Amino acid sequence: MSAVDLARLQFAATTGIHWLFVILTMGLVPLVAVLHTRAAYTRDPAKRAARERMTRFWGQLYVINYAVGIVTGLVMEFQFGLSWSGLGKFAGNVFGAPLALETLIAFFAESTFLGMWIFGWGRLRRGVHTTLIWLVALTAYVSAYWIMVANGFMQHPVGYEVRDGTAYLTDFGALLTNSSALVALGHVALGALTTGGVFVAGISCYHCARGARETELFRGSLRLGLWVSAVASFFVVVVGELQMPVLERTQPMKAAVLEGSGVAEERARLVAEHGPGDWVPWQDTVRISMDAMTLIGNTVSTVTLLALFLLWKDRLVRWRPLAYLMTAMVPLPFLASVGGWVVREAGRQPWLVYGELTVDDALSHVSRASLAVSCAVFVAVFVALTAVNWTLIVRFARRGPGATQLGATEPLGGGEVPPMSVVAL
Structure with a gap:
């Protein structure tokens, strides 16, 4: 493989x-915020505890997914240089400006709010504690917006x-309202909500099918996950179609492929x-990825609607x-999202x-040997982190x-003891 191929493989x-x-992360945090809000403002003690x-x-x-994922994100910024x-x-x-803002929001604001939420159980007033998780959700999507501005x-x-030979910013407003960024952001957000909803519904179905003692807890989670995934998966297809006119105007080669x-x-x-020059992207790769994403998206939309x-x-x-079928569907939105990512990135080659x-x-003056070593190391580390992440998620x-440890602390003395205090399981 050439140096260019190795660099592309590493970054891809x-x-x-x-x-x-x-x-x-984007798909799960709004659901957690909704659940936290319902719990915090429920008057009945039994329902509040559940x-x-x-x-x-x-x-x-x-939190597991976020903590491991943030490590993989640290590498991304360095690869540009x-x-x-x-x-x-x-x-x-x-x-540079959108990337810097994304870094400040994701690695500072979002992480700070999340840390305060994690350690605020039993210590913060319910309004403050609930606000924190909504701020985590908000900063996650703001961070995604800045990434899409840069990618757009x-x-x-x-x-x-x-x-x-150097590009200089002349219209910041045009950069912020780039159609290639905004429509794609809507597609990404809906795809994330579909992923989070199917994830919650699939795990809930697994426990319900096994007759877990917390049946009512998982039935409530199942309803939330199905409603979110059914609605989001319908609109993700609609917004996906809205990208075609944008492509025909901005990337006619990708649209033609x-x-x-x-x-x-x-x-x-x-x-x-x-x-x-060879101005045509990998046609088979782009088409197969598009077909896979479309097929999976329509399948998830149909199954979640029927499940409702x-x-x-x-x-x-x-x-x-049927319950185990929902559990088996958990990987499908991830596969669809990867297919969409390949279409967007490989299609502009x-x-x-x-x-x-x-x-x-754009390639740096780096030797082929150095790129081969860094590619092997980076890919190995990322695969290991992914294995650790999903091992922990599946186990918990x-x-x-x-087995939940989040919030497993006793309330401290002084001030109001919020209704979110720990309940012995």
């Missing part, structure tokens, strides 16, 4: 694996001018504009094969900044609320 593998953490156990159980799974210095030289004046510039550069027509004409236009009707008279819970900077021109998910 690390960003793809990191994305699996991100989509579950809803608190529900919040702590799902909150712990969220290590392997893709050409991107910084050309677009650093435009590209790479997909469809706007609000800039090139002077002496997906539609299966006009590729030769678009190739001829690019050759005339940019000179000889089966909640009547507990048919979904009583018919164990060979451009790094579409129409302005190619991948070859199977053990149920009885």
Whole structure:
């Protein structure tokens, strides 16, 4: 493999694996926030205790995924300077601000709010404690917005001018309202909510099918997960279709590949504009990824909608094969999201900044041997972190609320003792 291929493989593998953490984090935290709010403002002590156990159980799974995922995120920023210095030289004046804001929000604001929420059980007033988890959810989506702004510039550069081979920001508003970023952000947010909903519904079905003692807890979680995933999976398909007009306007080659027509004409236009070169992305890869994402998305939408009707008279819970089918569906939204990521990133090749900077021109002056070593190390570390993450999630998910450690502290003296105090399980 060439140095370019190794650098691309390294970045594709690390960003793809990191994305699996991100989509579950974004999808799960709003559900935890909803559960926490319901628990905090429930008057009946028995219902409040059950809803608190529900919040702590799902909150712990969220914290595990976030904690391990944040480690994978640390590597992403460094790769731009290590392997893709050409991107910084050309677009650093435009590209750097969104990345810096995302780092400040994700690694400082979001982490701070989450830490306060984790250690605030039994110590903070219920209003303050509830606000913290909503702030965690808000900063997660704000962080995603800044990432999409940066990625949107790479997909469809706007609000800039090139002077002496360097891009300079001229219209910050155009950068913030880039259609390539905003429509994609809606698609990503709905995909994340679908992932979180299916995750909650699948684990809840697993415990209900096994006749767990916390049946009512998991039935409540199942209803929430199904409603969220059914609604989100329907609209994620709708918003996904809204991206095609944007692609036809901003990335006609990708649109031509997906539609299966006009590729030769678009190739001829690019050759005339940019000179000889291979301006066509990997057509089979893009099409297969698109087909897989579409098939999985429609399947999840159909199954979750049918599962909502089966909640009547507990048919979904009583018919164990159906319950285990919901559990088996947990990986599907992750696979669909990876397919969408491949379409978005591979479909713009060979451009790094579409129409302005190619991948070859952006590569740092790094030896092939160095890239081979770093690629092997990074991929191995990321795979190990993924294995650790899902081992912990599966272990705590199977053990149920009885093994939950989040919030397992006694309230401190002084001040109001909130109704979110720990309940012995």
